[in-house]
Amino acid sequence: MSLRVQIVAALVAVFVMVFILELVRGKKLREEYSILWVAAAALMLLVALWKELLFAVARFLGVFNANSLLFFLGFIFVMIYLVHLSVKVSILTESSKEYSQYIGLLKAELEEMRKG
Amino acid sequence: MVNPRVLVVVPAHNEAGRIGDVVSEIRRKAPEVDIVVIDDASQDHTGAEARATGCKVIRLPVNLGIGGAVQAGFKYAHESGYDIVVQIDGDGQHDPGFLGELIEPVLRDQADMVIGSRYFPGAEDRDYKTPITRKVGIALFSWLTTIIIGRRITDVTSGFRAINRKVLSFFAREYPTDFPDSEAAILVHYLGGRIQEIPVKMRLRRGGKSSTTPIKSLYYPFKVVISILATLLREKPRADT
Numbered sequence: 001m002s003l004r005v006q007i008v009a010a011l012v013a014v015f016v017m018v019f020i021l022e023l024v025r026g027k028k029l030r031e032e033y034s035i036l037w038v039a040a041a042a043l044m045l046l047v048a049l050w051k052e053l054l055f056a057v058a059r060f061l062g063v064f065n066a067n068s069l070l071f072f073l074g075f076i077f078v079m080i081y082l083v084h085l086s087v088k089v090s091i092l093t094e095s096s097k098e099y100s101q102y103i104g105l106l107k108a109e110l111e112e113m114r115k116g
Numbered sequence: 117m118v119n120p121r122v123l124v125v126v127p128a129h130n131e132a133g134r135i136g137d138v139v140s141e142i143r144r145k146a147p148e149v150d151i152v153v154i155d156d157a158s159q160d161h162t163g164a165e166a167r168a169t170g171c172k173v174i175r176l177p178v179n180l181g182i183g184g185a186v187q188a189g190f191k192y193a194h195e196s197g198y199d200i201v202v203q204i205d206g207d208g209q210h211d212p213g214f215l216g217e218l219i220e221p222v223l224r225d226q227a228d229m230v231i232g233s234r235y236f237p238g239a240e241d242r243d244y245k246t247p248i249t250r251k252v253g254i255a256l257f258s259w260l261t262t263i264i265i266g267r268r269i270t271d272v273t274s275g276f277r278a279i280n281r282k283v284l285s286f287f288a289r290e291y292p293t294d295f296p297d298s299e300a301a302i303l304v305h306y307l308g309g310r311i312q313e314i315p316v317k318m319r320l321r322r323g324g325k326s327s328t329t330p331i332k333s334l335y336y337p338f339k340v341v342i343s344i345l346a347t348l349l350r351e352k353p354r355a356d357t
Contacts, residue, residue: 101177
């Protein structure tokens with residue numbers, strides 16, 4: 001990994017961190033969803049500034065090309081985040097069903113009260 | 117404040133067998149206040165038991181957690197024109213006997229929010245045993261909050277609070293959903309609100325389960341730090357009445 005790559009990676013990590021925090025600040029992103037991104041950006045910054053860490057992990061895992069380890073980790077992160085989002089969507093779908101039923105029942109009760 | 121209308125908001129989740137006692141204790145020790153129980157999608161008979169006491173009950177169809185439940189109470193209080201709102205948890209930890217002292221600074225217009233603190237210097241609640249995992253988080257946020265506000269806050273996680281209409285109208289619109297207590301003090305400060313603490317004694321919950329899990333305890337510091345950071349960077353909120 002050349003110095004240029006390190007610098008670019010560090011800048012990208014900082015940019016992602018600032019962008020995510022700005023989304024939270026502007027209330028477009030809830031804090032709970034930002035945590036994974038902030039953690040990932042922090043990790044990316046760490047690896048960019050301390051490339052020996054990446055090499056050591058690559059050696060330990062028996063990965064020949066440290067850069068491919070980076071891509072692999074990036075891919076794993078995206079997968080984790082997608083699963084996280086899928087879980088959240090499932091929960092939201094269930095909530096929506098509950099709200100819909102609750103509102104339907106409320107309306108029916110309201111109309112009952114109006115008649116009586 | 118002349119003839120203030122006071123509402124006690126009691127958030128409750130799965131407190132069957134206990135909620136009735138909580139409500140009757142409030143009625144006994146503070147007969148002049150109105151009470152609303154927020155049944156946060158309990159799966160047991162919390163709602164029915166609360167209704168049986170005759171107080172107002174708001175049932176939430178989907179569990180929102182303490183932040184969402186209490187905010188529902190705030191919205192109700194704001195719409196109904198209450199002047200002071202006091203939060204008393206449905207698990208019986210808060211002693212309504214302190215209610216009078218809690219609202220006193222608000223009545224005198226000396227504070228916009230009053231926090232009942234277990235760790236008030238010189239009057240620490242020695243009977244309340246805080247688990248060590250939470251003590252560290254609490255200490256960290258007490259320190260952080262103290263630095264940001266410029267005033268010593270000793271019990272940032274206490275939900276035992278009183279607020280006036282100015283703070284109420286803001287919280288009815290905006291209130292954090294997880295771990296609201298820690299951020300609420302900072303939000304009030306940014307509103308230009310005055311915060312005071314009074315010493316209180318709390319009881320341990322009588323049974324049932326706490327909503328805090330080990331995962332939440334781990335997640336808590338990160339979430340609150342990011343929220344506080346975001347709050348500091350946002351424009352100062354304006355309160356309307």
